[in-house]
Amino acid sequence: MAAGIAVAVAPKLVKPVLAGAAFLGLALGTALMGVTGAMSNSQPGPIEVEDIPEDFMAAYRTSAERFEFGADGWSYLAAIGKVESDHGRLQAPGVRSGQNNHGCCAGPMQIHNGYGSGGGTWAAYKTDGDGDGGTDIYQPADAVATAANYLRASGAPADWRRAIFAYNHADWYVDKVVAQAAVYRDAATANTPITGPNVPTTLVPATGDWLADVPGMPGERCDRRIVADVVMLIRAFGVRVTDCHGGAPHAIDGEHPLGLATDLVPSDGDWSRTMRLARAYGWEPSCASSGCDGRGPFRVVLYNGFPGHGDPSSTSSPHLHLSWAHAPATPFTRARWVRVLTPAPIAP
């Protein structure tokens, strides 16, 4: 039995996994552009990841469905395509023509074709991915379908690690593909409005002006996309804003410099309502000291137990901090997208 498809991947054939950079390239789904109100969260949108060319994404999704890989299946195919050839973009022998530097393998999925003889894994598993009646190892749909066919025979989707190990017999390779698949799933999720178990949210792209005044809070400005949320919190929980957009003493790599965090105190000194607000969006004692992952649109909730935050019994600078989830952004710039509870109308 022939070993895996790509017997080994030469380091120079492998582009580093773009952990951070790939996130910076997140695209908002086109359905979001120009949104002026609440979006339906009930229908899953198309999966879009900016790093993945359309023809490759179509091939990954089509093959994942064909081989019944489940909802996450596309991400593993995409991760292999990324690691093997950067979705066909890698300028290296054997990606678009000829054989790779080992001589064994070819195409965007680097499938073993018996050193160019048309044998090997290719002969055993080749699959017409686009229904054109032929199979071409350099053609994305055929290459991806063939890879999927081989992965299915090797244990996917029940055991992805086993299947990926069969694809390339190296633990580092399995780890790398699994990690890249998770990156892609995260990116796709960020591009797709989701309905969480608790709080429906909406992604809002960057359009119009960046900062806007918070009504009733003189001198306080936030990224305009969260102002409607802030107003809702003020009204619902009886709080006022002590800071939103700003630099020091706030963390430079946090959300205040982006205008995507608020510091809140009770408008009448009743901290029990502020505690209720903190708990409503994810604060609890077990995560308090490290900062709690927020529910809904909130990236983090800092309150009692986190240094410098909490009610007056916890700190000399009492306040509740809420940060909104957003695209990676340089301090003092506007994030490309932000997740919100209450989408505000966007100026043209």
Ligand SMILES: [Zn+2]
């Ligand atoms: Zn804060």
